[in-house]
Amino acid sequence: MMMLAAIPYESGFPIDSFLQGVAARLKRRGLRLGGVVQHNDEACGEGCMAMSLEDLANGKRFPISQELGSGAGGCHLDAAGLAAAAAAFAGALAERADLVIVNKFGKQEALGEGLRQEIADALLAGLPLLIAVRRDFLPAWRDFAGDDWAELAADETLVERWVLDAARQAA
Numbered sequence: 451m452m453m454l455a456a457i458p459y460e461s462g463f464p465i466d467s468f469l470q471g472v473a474a475r476l477k478r479r480g481l482r483l484g485g486v487v488q489h490n491d492e493a494c495g496e497g498c499m500a501m502s503l504e505d506l507a508n509g510k511r512f513p514i515s516q517e518l519g520s521g522a523g524g525c526h527l528d529a530a531g532l533a534a535a536a537a538a539f540a541g542a543l544a545e546r547a548d549l550v551i552v553n554k555f556g557k558q559e560a561l562g563e564g565l566r567q568e569i570a571d572a573l574l575a576g577l578p579l580l581i582a583v584r585r586d587f588l589p590a591w592r593d594f595a596g597d598d599w600a601e602l603a604a605d606e607t608l609v610e611r612w613v614l615d616a617a618r619q620a621a
Contacts, residue, residue: 451619454573454599455612456555456591457582463604465554465582466490472580472609473506473551479610481549481617483507484542484577486535486565488514488553503531505538506551512538527557532564539568543575548617552581560590569594578616580609 459465466488473487483506491500501515514531542550550572558564572579580602583591602609 451615452598452600453576453578453616453620454595455578455580455602455609455616456595456599457580457602457604457609458585458588459582459604460585465584465604468604468606469551469553469582472606472613475606475610476549476613477506479614481613482545482547483549483551484539484545484547485550485552485568485572485579486512486538487551501527503535503538503553505535505541507538507541507545507547510538529563532558536565536568539565539572542577543571546575547577548620549613550577550579552579554582554584555587555591555594556584557587559594560587566594576620578613578620580613 469487473483476483485506486503487506489502489504491502502511502513504511512531512535514528514535516528552565552569559566569579600612602612
């Protein structure tokens with residue numbers, strides 16, 4: 451069984467709330483989770499969401515959006531917030547989490563930055579890892595991950611089944 455699974459999704463699909471729901475269900479089952487899920491809170495200015503990453507082990511949130519001012523058409527990813535969130539992965543490795551969830555493989559990871567190293571560290575440690583990948587980033591994802599990953603549909607029951615099987619195998 452593959453210890454890495456990705457959920458490809460189309461732009462506009464509510465992947466953040468989907469992963470929050472999956473994480474909540476897995477926690478209710480008693481699984482020890484590591485990694486992060488994204489929350490999109492209130493709007494910050496015009497066209498910008500207040501984004502944060504939640505450490506699944508302890509609930510701590512790290513703001514990752516940076517408002518660019520009134521003339522901007524959006525917001526910018528705050529690299530300092532993303533770096534702080536990366537600390538969530540150290541705990542997952544040290545505590546041997548049953549599953550590591552990464553909110554997504556996105557632009558920063560495609561560029562060789564973001565949470566890319568943390569993803570690799572979790573896999574090298576033999577921990578099952580679940581990640582979301584927007585379809586337009588699939589070529590970069592394949593360059594990074596190769597062929598040794600399972601593609602999962604955004605279906606809670608299917609994802610939960612994969613997680614339980616992967617966690618059993620990793621134990």
